Each structure stands twice: as structure tokens, then as C-alpha cells.
Amino acid sequence: MRANRHLTTTIPLVLSIVLVPLTIAMAFWWTGEDADQGLSQKIFYFHVPIALTSYAAFGFGAFCAAMYLWKRTEVWDLRSYVGVHSGTIFGTLVLVTGPIWAKASWGVWWNWGDRQLNVFLILFLYYCAYFMLRFSLDEGERRRSASAVFALLGVGLIPMSFLAVRIAQTLIHPAVFTTNGAAMPGPFLLTFVVGLAAMLSLMVLLISVELRGKRAAARVLELQRIARGEDA
Amino acid sequence: MIGAALAIARVKLVLEIRRREVIFAMLLFIAATIVIVHFALSGDTGAGNRAAAGMLWAAVVFTAVLGLLRTFSAEHEGGVLDALLLAPIDRAAIWLGTALAQFGFLIVIEVVAVPIWWVLFFQSEGPSIGTVVIALLLADVGIALVGTLSAALALGARTRDVLLPVLVLPLLIPVVLGGVTATYGAFGEEVGGLRPLGFLALYDLVFIALAWGTSEHLLSD
């Protein structure tokens, strides 16, 4: 079990150390310049993988929330919280890299016609509310189940936001992926995939490090209780 | 299940009729909001149909949140929630009954607010009223559902009154987007026919399903 925990940190750590610099190198030196967007297109290799990673983290958080409601063991609550937390961190990066790209491509910091970015704005507000909910309830059963239920509502909110933004908007994000599949030259696609792998391993690393910290804190509390003679 | 939900909804409406705690506040609030926005747009009725549509939906959502602040207060005060949790009914009935009452409150305020909105923003030609009414009804279902759900989650929180709007508003952004788009459509603008209304109905269904699935965990503990 202990060796196992060790691996869940070491493997993503090694992968991140290799893949993140590799993505940067590939993006700047290997792929050619985009015909329309030039250098500013490079942020695509970071912005989009970060966004996808953020969804993965929120998905993980929701999955663990469902597991908590089923199993009722504290560890699933912690996993769910940590998932949502890292999703929010990556989400913040999306909201930072998005406007940079928008400024370079369209000359404005915020393009309300950009569907993904607007969905992200909704989700960001929503997951910030998750933290407010969690921290205004006292620690215990009620906080765990309320957090889990709220995290699960995100499963409905994400597709609903996509649909709503789609219905409400006429302007379209520059779709690099068309419905026919990726319309990118080989090196572009490969760099994108490597970038995605890099961000996903960073996410796993973040989650496992934070979980370790939380577990250690929980263990300290437990030891304090035992020291006080409350062995429950 | 339905019987228990109706019994709870009935009690909530009776309480409201006797004490008039929520509806009057909501009515005054929505009227004031509409007037304020009207002046904020420089009292210019030419501000455009889009501005008019947007302001109706913003007013409805903010007013709904105001009403939600008192959702479970009658149960919270006397410890009634314990009795409801122990009653041999589906826990979903508690939440459904409360949402039904909330839905009723929203209808009442809209019956008053929509004419005010109409008179202030449109002199002669307004949107097609049928579409606006259907959009509001569909949205009210979603607002009542999601609002009640969030109010249940916020029960027992230290900062309940501040927390609740923060929880509800992001969840209602899709409703506002759908509602506003449907209202543009009511002005004859091309926004994809019945799609916005269909979207509002879909939103209701998705959150009914989610609320149903989680209702056992909502109020207990």
C-alpha cells in the first residue's frame, strides 16, 4: 500500500518533468508557424490541454463525490475535494491563457463569442461557490454530503452551460478541430497530444501531492485524539 | 409521494397567506429592480429589445434568490425538518413540496412584474406574449428546483444568507441564457425557433433527475 502511494506521486512527477519542457520545445521549435495566427497560435498547445485537463479534474471530483455518497468513507470526500480543487487551479489558468490568446487573435481581452471561454467562466463561478459552501459548513457528515451533492450538480451544469452558450451565441470559436476530426498537420497534432499528456500528468501529480498532505493532516488529528484518550 | 409533496406545498402556501413574509418582499423587489434598470438605461425605451429582454430575466432571477432565502426557515425555526425526515415519506417529497411552493411564488410575482415591464419598456409593439409566458413557466420550474436544492444544501451553514446567492446564481446562468434567447425570439428575431424553449425544458429534466438521485442525501444528517 505504501509503495503504491509512492508510485502515484513518483510516476506523474517524472512524466511532468519530462513532458512539460518537451511540450514547450516542440511547440516553439518543431511545429512551424501557423499561416494565419503566427506566433500567437503557440498558446493553443497550452490553453486547450489545460482546459481539457480541468474538465478531467472536475469529472474526477464528481466521480469521487458519487463514490462518497455510495460508500460514505471520508477518503472519497477528500478525493472529491482535491479533484475539484485542482480543476479550479487549471480553470484559473484557462481564464488567464484564454484572454491572452483572444488579445492576440481578435485584439480584445475577452471575446464573448468564445463559447469555451464563456462556459469556463460559468464553471469557474460555480466551483468557487463549491469552496464557499464547503468552508461555511462545520466539518462533519453534513459538510461531506452537501459538498458531494453540489459537486455532482456540476455533471448537469457542464453540458447545460455548453448548450446554453451555443444557443445564445452566433459567433463561433475558431474551431481547429472540425467535425471531420483533427484538421491539423502531423507535428501540430503530436505536439498537442504531448501537451495534453503533460498537463494530465501535472494534474495527477497535484492531486496525489495534495491528497498526501490531507491524509497526513488527518492522521495528525487522529493521533492527537488518541493522545487525548479518545480512541474513536 | 405526490400526496406528501402536495401536503407540504399546501402548508407552505397557507403559511405564506397568513404571514405574508416572502411574496410582498419579492413583489416590491422586482418592481424596484425593473424601475432602477429602466432609469439606469437613462429611461430610454429605445435602449432596444435586447436590453429589455435581458433586464426582465435578471430581475426574475434576482427576485427568485431573494425568495429562496426564506425557503426552509419555517422548518428550521421549529425543528420541523426532523419530523419531516422521520415521516414515512420519500425524502424527495420534502424537496418537491418546497419547490412547488416556490414555483407558486414565482408565478405570483411574474403576474405582477411582466405587465410592469411591458408598460415601461414597450409603448406599442412588444414581444409575442405567448412565447415569453412559456419561457417564464419553463424557467420557473428550473429556478424553483435548483433553488430549493441549493437552499437545502446551505441549511446549517454559518453564512447561509450570503452563501445561497453564490450557490444558486452560477447554476441559473444557463436558464438566463435560454430565457433571454427565447425572449429575443419573441421579438421576431431569428434565434433558432423553438430551440431555446426546448433547452429550458431539457434543463428542467436534467436537474429533476439529479435532484431525485441525490435527495436522500440532501436534508439528512
Next chain:
Amino acid sequence: MQPPVITLAECSKRFGERLALRKATLSVAAGETVVVLGPNGAGKSTMLRLIAGLLRPTAGSARIGEVEAISAPKQVRAGIAYAGHQPQLYRGLTARENLELHLRLHQMAADTSALLERVGLGDRADERIDGFSRGMLQRLALARATAHEPVLLLLDEPASGLDADGRALLDDTLRAGIGQRTQVVASHDHELAARLGVREVRLENGGIA
């Protein structure tokens, strides 16, 4: 429905850093009546709420018959009555309306006038309860708790606020229930167990003494 057996097995409940109940083990036989004594903050209320299934144990278990109290199905909940510190009544409704709602949720029909008469509220039946005194609320709470003929009655300090008549009424209600249903009563009244001729359990500092 038969009166159920109550089993607490090393049941603990923690609120944040405070341990409200510490490894309590208790079993109450079917139809038995138990008085739980203990100072304020000893964990009496927590224990009753755990048995009622209103709280989930942090460790150990609380069972009603064969099921965990927290996940008791509707059929089991139908037989439970719990009256706590709060009256569990809607303040804006009349005494009768409160009882009617309660019976409706239990899908029962009963003569509310007779129920109210029995607890001495016959002439106040159609008054809104926000004008009721503590003792009157307590009487109404007792009427509510027994209205659906429960097989498990959990009362948390039911005598508080009651006058002499009210306490006599409470004693009569409990006495009538002995052998008929399982009853657990948290109380400060040291004579109660002796008066009823039943077992008493002492709670101190979250543990059974």
C-alpha cells in the same frame, strides 16, 4: 407492527473536534422502557438522535431491529416517534393543522379533537401555536409524537416546561406504553425510572457510566 429492539454497538458521534458520544453500547429489548439520565452535554440528545436515524454515527452502529437507523426504510420510520428540544411544529399553523399534517404524512386518519383533548388542549385546538407557552407546546409535541401510534417512542427531556398536570400526563403516557412499545426517555428526573419501575442508564461525558 412489533416493538423493535434497539442496539447501539460501540457507537460514537463526533461534531468537529468534539466527541459527543463515545463508544456507547446499549441494547433495549422489544417493548422495554429505558430512562437515560445524565447532566447537560452528556450526550443524551445525540444518543436519541442517533437511534432516531437523524444522525449518522462516526463509528460503530445504531440499529433499529435489523436495520441501520440512518438508512431505515419508510416502513420502519412509520413506527418511530421522536420528540426533541424543539417542538417540531409549524408556528404559523394551528394545533389541529399541525396534527393533521402529521397524520397526513403518516397516511392515517384520526380524531384530532380527541388527541388534543387528551393532552388538555381541547379548547385551544384552533389557535395558532405561535401564541402557545412552552408547556403547551410540549403537550402538543407529546400529542404529535403519539398520534401515529408508534412502536418506538424517543423522548428528549419531555418534562421541561410542563406543569404538575402535564407531568402526570407524561407519566401516564409512558406507563401506558410499557410493554406495548419500545421507549427511550432522556431525562433529568432521577425518580422517573423508579416511578415507572423501569431500567435506567447513566451517561457521563459522552460515555455510558
